[in-house]
Every structure is written in structure tokens, then in C-alpha cells.
Amino acid sequence: MNRYPLWKYITVAVALLIGFIYTLPNFFGEAPAVQVSSNRATLKVDAASLPRIEAILQEAQVAPDGIFVEANGIKVRLKDTDTQLKAKDALEKALNPDPANPDYVVALNLLTASPKWLTDMGALPMYLGLDLRGGVHFLLQVDMPGALQKRLDSLGADLRTLLRDKNVRHAGINRDGDRIHISFRDAQTRDKARAVIAAELAEVNLDEQGAGDNLRLVASLKPEALVKLREYAIKQNINTLHNRINELGVAEPVIAQQGADRIVVQLPGVQDTAKAKDILGRTATLEIRMVDDTPGALEGALAGRVPFGTELYTERGGSPLLVKKQVVLTGERLTDAQPGFDSQTREPAVHLTLDSAGARIFRDVTRDNVGKRMAILLIEKGKGEVVTAPVIRTEIGGGRVQISGRMTTSEANDVALLLRAGSLAAPMDIVEERTIGPSLGAENIKKGFNSTLWGFVAIAVFMIIYYQVFGLISAIALAANLLFLVALLSMLQATLTLPGIAAIALTLGMAIDANVLINERIREELRNGMPPQAAITAGYDRAFDTILDSNITTLIAGLALLIFGSGPVRGFAVVHCLGILTSIFSAVVVSRAMVNLVYGRQKKLTRVFIGQVWKPESK
Amino acid sequence: MELFRIKKDIPFMRHALVFNIISFVTFALAVFFLATRGLNLSVEFTGGTLVEVNYEQAADLEKVRGALAQAGYSDFAVQNFGSSRDVLIRLPLKSGSAEEASGEQGMARQGEQVMAALEAGAPGANLRRVEFVGPQVGKELAENGALALMVVIVGIMIYLAFRFEWRFSVSAIVANLHDVVIILGFFAFFQWEFSLSVLAAVLAVLGYSVNESVVVFDRVRETFKKVRGMSTPQVLDHAITRTISRTVITHGSTQIMVLSMLIFGGETLYYFSLALTIGICFGIYSSVLVASPLVMWLGVSREQFVKPPKAKDPNVTEDGACV
Numbered sequence: 001m002n003r004y005p006l007w008k009y010i011t012v013a014v015a016l017l018i019g020f021i022y023t024l025p026n027f028f029g030e031a032p033a034v035q036v037s038s039n040r041a042t043l044k045v046d047a048a049s050l051p052r053i054e055a056i057l058q059e060a061q062v063a064p065d066g067i068f069v070e071a072n073g074i075k076v077r078l079k080d081t082d083t084q085l086k087a088k089d090a091l092e093k094a095l096n097p098d099p100a101n102p103d104y105v106v107a108l109n110l111l112t113a114s115p116k117w118l119t120d121m122g123a124l125p126m127y128l129g130l131d132l133r134g135g136v137h138f139l140l141q142v143d144m145p146g147a148l149q150k151r152l153d154s155l156g157a158d159l160r161t162l163l164r165d166k167n168v169r170h171a172g173i174n175r176d177g178d179r180i181h182i183s184f185r186d187a188q189t190r191d192k193a194r195a196v197i198a199a200e201l202a203e204v205n206l207d208e209q210g211a212g213d214n215l216r217l218v219a220s221l222k223p224e225a226l227v228k229l230r231e232y233a234i235k236q237n238i239n240t241l242h243n244r245i246n247e248l249g250v251a252e253p254v255i256a257q258q259g260a261d262r263i264v265v266q267l268p269g270v271q272d273t274a275k276a277k278d279i280l281g282r283t284a285t286l287e288i289r290m291v292d293d294t295p296g297a298l299e300g301a302l303a304g305r306v307p308f309g310t311e312l313y314t315e316r317g318g319s320p321l322l323v324k325k326q327v328v329l330t331g332e333r334l335t336d337a338q339p340g341f342d343s344q345t346r347e348p349a350v351h352l353t354l355d356s357a358g359a360r361i362f363r364d365v366t367r368d369n370v371g372k373r374m375a376i377l378l379i380e381k382g383k384g385e386v387v388t389a390p391v392i393r394t395e396i397g398g399g400r401v402q403i404s405g406r407m408t409t410s411e412a413n414d415v416a417l418l419l420r421a422g423s424l425a426a427p428m429d430i431v432e433e434r435t436i437g438p439s440l441g442a443e444n445i446k447k448g449f450n451s452t453l454w455g456f457v458a459i460a461v462f463m464i465i466y467y468q469v470f471g472l473i474s475a476i477a478l479a480a481n482l483l484f485l486v487a488l489l490s491m492l493q494a495t496l497t498l499p500g501i502a503a504i505a506l507t508l509g510m511a512i513d514a515n516v517l518i519n520e521r522i523r524e525e526l527r528n529g530m531p532p533q534a535a536i537t538a539g540y541d542r543a544f545d546t547i548l549d550s551n552i553t554t555l556i557a558g559l560a561l562l563i564f565g566s567g568p569v570r571g572f573a574v575v576h577c578l579g580i581l582t583s584i585f586s587a588v589v590v591s592r593a594m595v596n597l598v599y600g601r602q603k604k605l606t607r608v609f610i611g612q613v614w615k616p617e618s619k
Numbered sequence: 620m621e622l623f624r625i626k627k628d629i630p631f632m633r634h635a636l637v638f639n640i641i642s643f644v645t646f647a648l649a650v651f652f653l654a655t656r657g658l659n660l661s662v663e664f665t666g667g668t669l670v671e672v673n674y675e676q677a678a679d680l681e682k683v684r685g686a687l688a689q690a691g692y693s694d695f696a697v698q699n700f701g702s703s704r705d706v707l708i709r710l711p712l713k714s715g716s717a718e719e720a721s722g723e724q725g726m727a728r729q730g731e732q733v734m735a736a737l738e739a740g741a742p743g744a745n746l747r748r749v750e751f752v753g754p755q756v757g758k759e760l761a762e763n764g765a766l767a768l769m770v771v772i773v774g775i776m777i778y779l780a781f782r783f784e785w786r787f788s789v790s791a792i793v794a795n796l797h798d799v800v801i802i803l804g805f806f807a808f809f810q811w812e813f814s815l816s817v818l819a820a821v822l823a824v825l826g827y828s829v830n831e832s833v834v835v836f837d838r839v840r841e842t843f844k845k846v847r848g849m850s851t852p853q854v855l856d857h858a859i860t861r862t863i864s865r866t867v868i869t870h871g872s873t874q875i876m877v878l879s880m881l882i883f884g885g886e887t888l889y890y891f892s893l894a895l896t897i898g899i900c901f902g903i904y905s906s907v908l909v910a911s912p913l914v915m916w917l918g919v920s921r922e923q924f925v926k927p928p929k930a931k932d933p934n935v936t937e938d939g940a941c942v
Binding site for chain 1: 663671673730745746747748749750751752753755756759760763764766767768770771774775778782815816818819822823825826827829830833834837861864865868869871872873874875876877878879880882883884885887888891892895
């Protein structure tokens with residue numbers, strides 16, 4: 001009667017096999033690698049770049065251990081760290097001829113050393129958290145009120161311009177907290193203003209207030225507009241951070257939104273926090289200046305005689321450009337830049353939106369300079385780069401500017417990105433920081449591993465001595481639990497942290513509870529005089545309710561930690577919850593399968609090895 | 620091998636009052652220390668900066684303190700961390716300017732400033748770890764921690780209420796809260812650092828040791844239903860005696876694992892495993908010797924488990940009404 005149907009054995013065997021395969025990559029360790037990814041939106045590093053990289057490596061006489069094309073670039077696996085550095089230097093030199101203006105990010109990385117067939121199956125080693133591999137973690141708070149203030153200021157200016165353009169006489173525009181009050185002398189003007197604003201500014205909500213000759217319109221942003229503003233600010237900031245972090249040459253940066261207004265930045269392997277913070281906090285500025293196209297001036301500048309009040313720049317295409325030092329507009333006046341198409345010629349174009357003050361300046365400048373060129377520069381680290389230098393065809397009013405001509409779609413995308421990347425949509429503050437040195441990371445792994453190992457060994461020894469064959473089975477079931485847990489973590493690619501390792505150890509310590517319950521129950525049934533086969537069945541059946549109970553209460557605690565925990569606690573909770581689930585399976589199903597295999601077939605089983613079953617003499 | 624060779628039921632309930640007095644005194648002491656000394660909350664909850672550095676030779680703490688004082692820091696703590704070569708420096712949040720945006724940015728730079736100060740006054744330091752938590756984040760973590768504790772307690776109470784009748788769930792939750800308060804009392808008395816991972820340990824142990832009470836209560840219910848003619852204290856004694864070997868062995872195995880963490884896990888896991896150790900020890904004690912007497916005082920009796928005759932339960936025979 002203690003026999004499983006074949007399918008149950010097969011289920012257990014398959015589960016063990018899958019567990020084994022997905023645990024396997026963790027044993028191969030990691031091999032040094034070099035990762036090449038693009039530093040520009042227009043440049044793609046994909047299978048097409050493979051021959052070039054292979055050629056560079058061959059030329060440098062570096063034999064790669066494997067080259068992998070992935071979504072975020074190409075990774076070259078190498079034998080040791082010496083060849084890794086050699087390969088990095090060779091690639092860096094060949095791919096980025098101008099170190100000041102790199103096209104590619106060449107970064108040192110680690111790749112799993114597991115064989116290709118494992119990687120092809122999607123079996124990857126566990127993803128180690130920063131506390132285990134070393135690196136920097138930042139939590140940045142986006143200043144949403146700041147972004148809102150900025151938006152309201154520009155909205156106030158927009159309203160002023162709009163009413164003036166449409167000849168609506170108002171008696172003053174004032175900002176009061178999150179609202180803008182527009183005063184009017186009579187109701188007729190107010191109605192007119194209302195119609196004008198409603199037609200032009202879709203994101204504004206209008207309320208009428210006041211009486212007599214003190215009439216007011218109260219303008220506020222619609223909730224949808226606020227949501228959009230928030231989303232835009234976060235997205236834009238993440239974008240900007242991405243661009244900046246690429247510069248650091250980090251192999252696998254994590255930049256993600258957390259909650260409504262926070263951004264997590266994790267830079268594995270980065271030790272220089274000062275530099276990292278510098279780059280994260282840097283404000284790139286955008287400047288619009290006029291191009292000096294006086295005949296002969298450019299030739300003179302190229303010959304070394306740069307005229308007074310001008311600077312020499314190189315256009316992105318490569319041709320030189322003489323730009324006046326006087327700044328027409330700065331990036332602060334730019335509220336958005338989007339790629340798109342010219343409505344008439346269907347040419348790719350970039351659409352810029354300026355705020356009202358910017359729009360007025362822009363209109364004046366363009367009116368005075370039709371036929372001339374203007375340059376849009378991105379100034380970073382005191383170094384300028386000409387993003388684009390279009391010709392002014394006509395006077396442009398209204399703050400909506402379109403840059404088109406001689407651009408491909410991807411170039412338009414690139415320019416728009418660069419223009420937007422110029423500045424953060426909203427200021428950010430670092431509200432949490434963790435730096436973990438690489439030696440500490442390695443030490444943490446060792447400590448976590450050792451505590452789990454020795455704890456496991458001690459428990460296994462005790463179980464085998466105390467429960468003999470059943471103890472051995474329990475220990476094997478516990479090992480299976482560990483196998484499942486590690487496999488599951490590898491499969492889900494959940495981040496493993498030191499608290500996570502602690503959770504593995506603790507879960508194993510708690511999981512043995514189920515087997516103790518079963519074994520004690522079997523002993524008790526034997527003590528009461530039940531035949532062994534019946535005692536095994538009764539032991540497993542009766543203990544199951546209790547096992548379920550104990551796991552449910554533990555799971556409640558685990559889930560609460562998962563929901564409310566953050567940072568280290570979440571790492572603990574994920575592993576704890578997963579561990580509870582795997583332990584039910586391994587302690588009940590796997591151990592039962594083993595017991596059935598060992599004892600289930602014997603029809604006349606007279607004794608089982610579960611240690612001494614002591615009976616009180618009085619009974 | 621059989622560790623527990625118990626011939627008769629051990630009369631735990633005869634000493635119920637003594638156990639309850641012991642519990643009450645410990646509990647009162649824990650509350651007293653919590654109230655007077657308070658918890659030594661880690662940087663994660665209070666906000667502030669924590670810098671761990673490592674020296675080649677044994678670190679001269681006085682020199683480190685001097686270097687920091689020279690750099691203008693006032694309210695800092697310097698201590699060894701794990702070994703004499705590792706030094707942990709704690710800096711509180713700067714008051715006043717902390718609210719300002721620029722202040723926050725300045726706070727985040729403390730790690731580098733500390734390193735610069737050490738380079739000047741006590742050179743040779745190797746940066747191992749920097750943790751900076753802003754005031755807002757710290758507050759949120761503390762709030763979320765309290766919330767998690769609430770949810771665990773309420774969740775377990777609901778579960779127990781479904782599983783048993785109210786006397787059991789009340790006793791179980793009281794017994795385990797008593798554990799939690801005592802763990803916190805230990806942390807307050809010794810001024811051990813209470814960090815997020817300690818909180819995780821407390822919650823994990825709460826979920827773990829509640830099931831101990833569940834096991835005992837399961838037996839109590841079973842005994843009430845099966846065996847007639849035993850008084851309530853006798854039933855409780857019987858249930859406890861029958862489950863004691865399991866209780867001690869499972870807690871022992873878990874404790875082996877925790878002990879291993881305590882020995883091999885290093886400084887980072889030290890307080891985590893310490894909290895677990897206290898939790899496990901008091902878990903055994905409280906589920907056996909606190910929860911059961913409580914059930915008794917609350918007036919559990921056989922009648923509550925044998926269904927009244929008018930119930931349409933087919934298991935109840937006509938004469939099975941009451942005893």
C-alpha cells in the first residue's frame with residue numbers, strides 16, 4: 001500500500017532533473033568577459049558588428065572563449081583576466097578612435113562559465129545582489145513639486161502670451177500655490193478669455209470665481225496633465241541617467257523606477273562613488289547660438305585666426321562650424337523635443353516645444369535672421385558639441401519649432417534624444433546610498449555559504465543518527481529542497497543578497513520540521529503497536545495537516561515581509577516564501593517517494609529503521 | 620536512540636501559575652527596558668551615514684576619532700566591527716539642513732568626506748561599505764516595518780480564528796507577542812543594533828513559533844474529542860507531553876542552522892541570528908508554558924468540542940450530548 005503510481009515517481013524524477021539542470025550553472029563560476037555596447041541611439045551593436053569585433057580580436061592576437069550577441073550588446077568571454085584587459089584595450093582603441101567622443105562602451109564584465117548548451121536552455125546562475133558582488137546602489141528622489149512649479153511658471157507665461165496675442169485684456173495673472181488666478185474687469189472679457197484658453201491649452205482646467213468687477217478665472221492643471229507631467233519627468237530622468245551611466249562603462253547597470261517618484265540606480269562593480277555621483281548629478285545644458293557665416297571667417301578660423309566673439313566647433317557630420325559666443329536661448333526654455341515628420345514634405349524632423357518666453361525670443365531672432373544658420377549645442381563638462389545647425393527659413397512664432405532636412409529617421413530620433421537628454425526634467429536628490437567593496441562582497445558569499453553548509457551538515461548528521469534510514473531520507477529530501485530552491489532562484493533570476501542566503505539557511509532549518517513531524521508520528525504509531533507499513537501511511541497522512549498549518553503561518557509572515565519590506569528585507573522575504581513552497585513538496589512528496597521505494601514493496605515488512613522506538617514498560 | 624522516554628504525562632499545568640508569573644516578570648522587564656532604554660535603531664530607520672573601513676593593521680580607534688573630530692564632525696560613533704582591523708563609523712543626519720534639497724545632496728557626500736578626513740588623520744583606510752539613508756526613507760522604512768508587524772499579527776489571528784475557536788487564537792497570539800516583546804526587550808537591554816534584518820528575523824520567528832502552539836492545540840482538540848474522563852489540565856498535560864519531543868527536535872534543528880549562521884555568518888548576520896536564537900528559545904517556552912495555561916484560564920472545556928445535540932452533524936450520536 002505504500003506504493004506510488006508510476007506517474008508520481010516520474011514527476012519527482014523530472015522535478016529533480018530540472019532542479020539539477022538549473023542549479024548546475026551556479027557551479028561553473030564566472031569567466032572574465034568584455035562587453036561592447038553602443039553609446040549612441042543611432043548605433044546598433046548586433047550580429048552585424050560581429051565580424052568587425054572578431055577581426056579586431058584576431059588582429060590583437062586574442063583568442064576569445066566565446067562571443068555572444070545579446071539585446072544590449074556583444075559579450076566576449078575570455079580565458080583569464082590578462083587576456084580580458086588585452087581584449088578591452090584592443091577593442092577600445094579600434095572602436096573608439098577618438099577617446100573624447102566614444103561611439104561604443106567597452107566594459108569589463110563577468111560571464112557565466114557554464115557550457116553553451118546550458119546557456120541555450122536559459123539556465124543561468126543566480127543573479128547576485130550588490131552586497132555579494134560589490135558596487136554602488138543609489139535611490140534617487142525626483143523632485144516632483146519642483147517639476148510642477150516649473151511647469152506652472154511656464155503655464156503662467158503661456159497664458160500671458162496667449163491672452164496678449166488674442167487681444168484679451170486681463171487685470172493681472174498671479175500664481176497661488178498650484179493654481180493660477182487671472183483677474184478680469186467684466187464678465188464678457190472673461191468669457192472670451194475662457195473660450196480662447198480652452199481652445200488653445202487643452203491641459204488646463206478653468207473655474208470661475210469672484211463677483212462684481214473683481215472677476216477671476218482660476219486655471220489649474222487637469223489631473224491627466226499632472227499624471228502625464230509625472231510620468232514624463234520620471235521617464236526623462238531615467239533616459240538622461242541611462243545616457244550618463246553609459247559613459248561610466250558599467251557592464252550591467254540597473255536603472256529603474258521605484259514607486260511613484262523614485263529611481264533606483266545600481267552599478268555593479270563600480271567603486272568610485274565620487275565619480276558616479278558626479279556624473280549622475282551633472283547638468284548638461286543646451287544652448288542655441290547663431291552661426292557666424294561671414295565670408296572668409298571660417299577659413300580664417302581654420303587657419304588658426306578665430307575671430308573675436310566666436311568659437312570653432314565641429315558639426316556632427318564632421319564639417320567645421322564657426323559659432324558666435326552670444327547665447328540666444330538655453331535649454332531651460334525647451335520643454336520638449338520629439339522626433340516626427342514634416343507635415344508637408346514627409347521628411348523626418350525633430351519637433352521642439354519652447355515655453356512662452358523662449359517662444360518670444362525665438363520669434364524675434366528668427367525674424368531678424370531669415371536665411372542664416374543657427375546652431376544647437378549641448379554643453380557638458382564645459383565642452384560643447386553641435387547637435388544640429390539648421391538654416392532659418394522663415395520667422396517662427398508660437399514656440400513650436402521644427403528642425404528638418406538632411407536627416408534620416410534614426411538621426412531625428414537621436415537628435416531628439418540628445419536634446420531631451422540635455423537636462424533633467426526635474427531635479428533629483430540621493431535619498432539612499434549603499435557602496436559595497438568587492439572584497440566584502442566575496443567575503444559575504446563565503447560567510448553565507450559556510451553557514452548554510454555547516455548548518456546543513458550538522459542537521460543531516462543529527463537526523464541520520466536519530467532516525468537512521470528515515471533520517472537519511474529526510475536529509476536527502478532536505479538536499480532536494482535546497483536544489484529546488486537554488487534552481488527556482490536561478491530560473492526566476494531573482495536577486496540573491498546576503499539576507500537571501502540567510503533565508504536559504506533559515507528555510508532549510510525550518511523545513512526539516514516537516515520531516516521531524518512525520519518521523520515522530522511514525523514512531524508514535526509504531527509505539528502504539530501498528531505494523532510498519534500502516535505506521536508509515538498513518539505517519540505521513542496525519543502529519544500532513546500539521547505541516548500545512550506550520551507552513552501557512554510562516555508564509556503569512558513571509559508575505560507580509562514581501563509586501564512591506566524593502567531592500568534587504570525583500571531579498572530575505574522572496575527566498576523565504578519560495579523556500580516554504582519548495583519545502584512542502586520536498587518534505588512530503590520527495591521523501592515519501594524515497595520511503596516507498598525503500599520499504600513500500602516489501603509485503604511482509606517486520607521492522608523499519610527509524611531509530612529506537614522506546615516503549616514504556618508499564619504499557 | 621530516543622531522547623524522550625516519558626512514561627507518564629508531565630504535570631505542566633500544576634505549575635501553570637509559576638510559569639505565568641515568570642512570563643509576566645520577563646515581559647514586564649522587557650517593556651521596562653524598551654520604555655527606558657529604547658531600541659538602538661540602525662541607520663536604516665533613523666537616517667544617517669554608516670561607513671565601514673578596513674585597515675591593514677589593527678586600527679587605532681582614537682586616531683580615527685581624532686581625525687573625524689578634526690574634520691568637524693561632532694556626534695559620531697566609532698567602533699570595531701567584527702575584527703580589530705575593521706572599523707565602523709556612524710554619522711547622524713545633519714539637523715536643520717537635512718530638509719533642504721542641497722542638504723540631502725550634501726549628506727550623500729559624507730562617505731567621501733569621511734574618507735578624506737581619515738586619509739588626513741588616520742591614513743591607510745580601505746573603504747568597504749557606505750550606507751546613506753535620507754530622513755524620509757528612514758521614516759518610511761520604520762513605518763513599513765511597523766505595518767508589516769501588524770499585518771503578520773492580524774493575518775495569523777485571522778488564520779487561527781478560522782482554524783480554532785477564539786480561546787486558542789487569543790492564547791496563541793498573546794504567547795507569541797510575548798515572545799516578540801521579549802526579543803525586543805533583549806535588544807533594548809543590551810543596546811544591540813536593531814536593523815531591518817533583525818525585524819525580518821522577528822517576523823519570521825513569529826510565523827514559525829505560532830505553529831508550535833498550533834501543534835499543541837491540535838493535540839488538545841484531538842484528546843478532548845477522543846478521550847473521556849480527563850480533566851482540562853490533564854488533557855493539556857497529555858497534549859504537551861505527546862508533542863514535546865517533536866517540539867524540542869524541530870526547534871533544535873532550526874537552532875543548529877541559526878547557530879551555524881551565528882558562528883560563520885560574520886558580523887552582518889550576527890544580530891539577525893541572535894534575534895532568531897532568542898525567538899526560538901522563547902518560542903518553545905511560550906507555546907508550551909504560556910499559551911496552554913492561558914487556554915486553561917480562558918476556560919476551555921470538553922463541551923466546546925463536542926457538538927450540541929441539535930446540530931445536524933451525523934457523527935454525533937443521540938446520547939453524545941454532554942458529559
